[in-house]
Amino acid sequence: MLKSIDILIGLSVVMLIVSMAVTLMTQAMLALRQSRGKHLLAGLVDLLEQLDPGVERRCAEEIAKMILRSPILNGGKIFGLIRYGEVIHREELTKMLLDLASRDPKDVTMTELQQTALKGLKKVMAENGISDPDQTLKNIHMAALQLEKSNPELAHDVRQNIALLQEAASQFLAKINLRFDSVIDRVSERFTFGARVWTFVSATVVAVVLQLDTVTLVNRFAMDDAMRTAFVEEAMKIDQAQYVVASLEAQSATPLPVSDKIERQYFTFLAKQGVILPPTSLELWFDNWKNVNLPGLMISILLLSLGAPFWYSVLNRSLQLRSVLAQKDDIQRVIRHTTQPAGEVSDGGVGTSGGRRSSGP
Numbered sequence: 001m002l003k004s005i006d007i008l009i010g011l012s013v014v015m016l017i018v019s020m021a022v023t024l025m026t027q028a029m030l031a032l033r034q035s036r037g038k039h040l041l042a043g044l045v046d047l048l049e050q051l052d053p054g055v056e057r058r059c060a061e062e063i064a065k066m067i068l069r070s071p072i073l074n075g076g077k078i079f080g081l082i083r084y085g086e087v088i089h090r091e092e093l094t095k096m097l098l099d100l101a102s103r104d105p106k107d108v109t110m111t112e113l114q115q116t117a118l119k120g121l122k123k124v125m126a127e128n129g130i131s132d133p134d135q136t137l138k139n140i141h142m143a144a145l146q147l148e149k150s151n152p153e154l155a156h157d158v159r160q161n162i163a164l165l166q167e168a169a170s171q172f173l174a175k176i177n178l179r180f181d182s183v184i185d186r187v188s189e190r191f192t193f194g195a196r197v198w199t200f201v202s203a204t205v206v207a208v209v210l211q212l213d214t215v216t217l218v219n220r221f222a223m224d225d226a227m228r229t230a231f232v233e234e235a236m237k238i239d240q241a242q243y244v245v246a247s248l249e250a251q252s253a254t255p256l257p258v259s260d261k262i263e264r265q266y267f268t269f270l271a272k273q274g275v276i277l278p279p280t281s282l283e284l285w286f287d288n289w290k291n292v293n294l295p296g297l298m299i300s301i302l303l304l305s306l307g308a309p310f311w312y313s314v315l316n317r318s319l320q321l322r323s324v325l326a327q328k329d330d331i332q333r334v335i336r337h338t339t340q341p342a343g344e345v346s347d348g349g350v351g352t353s354g355g356r357r358s359s360g361p
Helices: 002-032 035-049 057-068 090-101 112-127 133-150 156-167 171-210 214-223 225-252 260-272 282-291 294-304 308-336
Strands: none
Touching (some): 002 035, 002 214, 002 294, 002 308, 035 057, 057 090, 057 112, 090 112, 090 133, 090 156, 090 171, 133 156, 171 294, 214 225, 214 294, 225 308
16 A cells, blocks of 8 residues: 555656646746737627627727736736736726726827727717716726725725725716626636646647656556655655745745746756656657657646646645555554564454454353
């Protein structure tokens, strides 16, 4: 039983370490594609289209782009391009729509499509109870300021929401408040699905490059006692390191990424144990494919797709189970090596004399 747990611990260590590379690759791809921002953009377009049947999709899309590329919400620049913002609160959206509608649609710094979109937005607001967006926005700011003065204990978003309800009560605000949460839920679901797809793609790339064969790996763990022992010791180090990181995160209330130095140490350990074979040369890499089991490679891809948090949880529970089993194994070994009086039952109800336990006269 203890050997099986050690095999599981060794496999968990390998999957946890390699999953870190999968996570980094997935995050890089999502960031380069602006996946979260684009999903949010699509969600805002859907929301704006629902405000009025006459809103054209191209105008709604242009308004959403102006919001997510604004200096307040944008995600900075990458390769000289402004990234879409990835987070927006309901109160922020309402105030930014009021701010856009208060601009002069004849502003020469805007494109023709932007001017058309702002005219349409102002018309929608007028038809839904807000005839003067500029004055409404000023009233909201003053109401929020008065609330901060009179009720400083209230949270910022609470003050903003109360100010909006006081100064911008209308069908326009009602439609946004009614549909915002459901739209954001759909955005989150779409992003999660896309992230899972990219995780699977990243897992495939990493498993193929490292030629990670789970079947061969498990067989090696089963036959090599020294290798199992080395991985159990490494697992204890990883578990202790993760405990320290979790304590620091609890103090700072922010997640701490694994440093590049620690990650390189983990991969160096795998390389020394011969678990992964970095492609030092293409010739050796291609030659090694004859030793790779294709079903084992597919299993590795599926296991890596589960993610690093899953494998850390498995590793933590396996170490706890191993500790309990090791203690029981030590107790049983002590009992087996202890001299017992004649006739005392030592195991399974069989006495030292070899006869069956007597049930009485």
